[in-house]
Amino acid sequence: MTDTAIAAPVVGRSLWADAWARLKANKAAMFSLFYLIAMSVVCIVGPYFVPHQYTTIYADYVRTPPSLSSYPKPEMIETAMNDAVRRMRVDVKEWRQEGERVFITVTSAKPLDERNIRYLDRSDTFDNAKLDSTSADGLTAVMSASIKQQYFLFGTDNTGRDLLSRTLMAGRISLAIGLLAGVVAVVIGVVYGATAGFMGGKTDEVMMRIVDVLYSLPFIFFVIMLVVFFGRNFVLMFLAVGAVLWLDMARIVRGQALSIRRQEYVQAAEALGVRSRGIVLRHVIPNLLGPVVIYMTLLVPQVIILESFLSFLGLGVQEPMTSWGVLISAGAKNIGTANWLLLFPAFFLVSTLFALNFIGDGLRDALDPKDR
């Protein structure tokens, strides 16, 4: 007999657990998932560990190429020292380096002011400047300063800001916009689409025509208008992006809701006397979540690209705040002279998008095994 209850484990395995098991078997998706988690952690925590602020300008290190060894390089010390000393309006008589410190003997026509050493501290190359000795007439002095060892793993940009910390900060912004605008789009889209699909009839007609009208608005024009009225700010960015992308979501969800509405389990719930709210919450939305999750993972990269595109056009986030799009835009202008400005942010963006798309693909296979 096939029809007797099987002695069973008490807890059943839900479709979600099944999907998770299938996803775990998908190596590309799992690798991408870990990569993405690592990327998020690095972008969130990383800036606290990078010794440079993303806003700090190192005048001595404009457009330094990326390097694993520390700066300043030996040949840069003299230039930096000469710069600092020139600001003191004195002349270098001689200088030597002993380990981590430089000793400079300067001469001047007028008596030396000991406060002059702060010019050494102000330089990005030195700190801990001291006036070791002054000659009796006060016209010659020996000052020393230690060389500040700095690492610019990703190099620096046109104004001498550390690209590593900027890339990580940009990652924060891009991922945040991706996630927030994604969530905005998904929430509006799911609620709107599920309502339209479930209500059906005239309500559905009217709601979907509104979507059609919004579709016909040119996106860039829409964003420019928002920027004109509200000025540029971060919140506006993902509102604008989210407000445009929920249209796709609403259409997808509506289609799904229409088909779920015709499922017998929804009719069964109606026959039980369950209210529309209960049907939408208990039956329609849980059964929609599969396609929604899939679409969301594909939506986030779309949002990130849109944001990058807007920032590239100069409509996005504002300096000194930055995003991958802004960095890439700056990098593209310097591609001949400082290609690392393009390469690093581009690598971060592209690899993140790759990972997101792989996860989306994996999720699709995991949630809809029949569609393969």
Add this chain to the structure above:
Amino acid sequence: MAGETILSVNDLRVRFRTLDGAVEAVKGINLHIDAGETVAVVGESGSGKSQTMMAAMSLLASNGEATGVVDYRGKNLLTLGKSELNKVRGVKISMIFQEPMTSLDPLYTIGNQLMEPIRRHRGLDAKAARVEALRLLELVKIPDPERRLKSYPHEMSGGQRQRVMIAMALANDPDILIADEPTTALDVTIQAQILMLLAELQRKLGMAIVFITHDLGIVRRFADRVYVMRSGEVVEEGKADELFANPQHDYTKMLLAAEPTGRKAAPPDNAPILLEGRNVEVEFKIGGGFLAGPPMLLKAVDHISVMLKRNQTIGIVGESGSGKSTLGRALLRLLPSEGSIRFGGQDLSKADKSTMRPLRRELQLVFQDPFGSLSPRMTVGQIITEGLLVHEPSLSGKQRDARAVEALLEVGLDPAARNRYPHEFSGGQRQRIAIARAMILKPKVVVLDEPTSALDRSVQKQIVELLRKLQADHDLSYLFISHDLAVVRAMSDYIIVMKQGKIVEEGPTEEIFGDPREAYTKTLMAAAIDETKFRQSA
């Protein structure tokens, strides 16, 4: 009639890799098919009967693998390269499937789909292929074949589509025609026509037919030899007559005895009328709209009156599209309808959703498809207690759980089932869950919309018995909608025969079965009773 053996299957094993490890669907079976004979492979769902043939044709799903030998005229089909295989598959061995709706491409005309394989395999030009396609359509007796060449699949009925599928399968003069449940999706009368056609074609063309089916009625009428399969193994094989007359294996005996038996006695004449519909009318609008002009009106239910007494079962019989399901839903006010509907003295015709809500617990519905009617994301416990959330909101979670246990025990399921999900259960178990969902509310009237049609015969019998037991225990009234006359006969004491939204004939069960008056009822009975005659002779 039997000739040389043309296809032999030796020690065929089919394995599917799943997340829970390998599942062996076919466990080393042997069978052979001789030229010109008809072999039936019988078994219930999950017995591996279809997978055997799919494996033989190398049509397994991507996670499946087959080992063993499938020998067709000296070639092992399992090890053949793709191009070699295609010289056999679809040419010398062809298949027809269960679903005539999905086996045809909706974007191409019948003519296109027929001519393509003819041109590909025989290298004919377009003109010759057309002549050939026309001949095939005539062969399968499609009326007006000239015109049909130009029609699309959706313009044809299910029976006609199945005929086209047969024509396609015959296009290259096969040795073997594998028919995988070819009539399951069709109405009884159409079923009989298709089977007759197949028998006739076999006489004319002399190919061997492999019938994969769960329906023993078909087997008895058609097959020379029978293989009975159960969980991937052949449990019994032999000549059809001998096997039916003297089944050896317990499983075969069980299958043969699976016809639902027993009759339902009519309720006393003075039993109170619970649900009454008078001149119920349901119209559907088809098409129409802003630019499309006025919609076409289809009367799905046309002036039908029904009186359901307490403890009565009314069987509603008819072919698909006759409006029987629509009538059932209209009586429960799940569809807008005209006419008067009264339930226990209360007029429901004008009742809106909120007036209906408290009444819903007394008027329940069980669906045909046990796979579609349970939400896949909820546990069984959540599914069956959902009605309690609406009708007894004061119950605590614990009390609801206790009621769920009670309901599951009542329908014969392990109460542990309530923490599991519907996809972990078989069809019969799912139907029991659906029944538990209706019964937990202690209804008075239950509309059963083809509750047994999607189930195997032996499971069908159990469900019928369960429904009868529940009726006796709780004084229930059933509206039993079905196209399966054997089940209707066992369940109901009164029968309504419907066709195109109208009542053709109605009366007590024995009267309708014993002495049908209308021609339509007679054809319906003939298709079913023919089968019973065969059974009686065995």
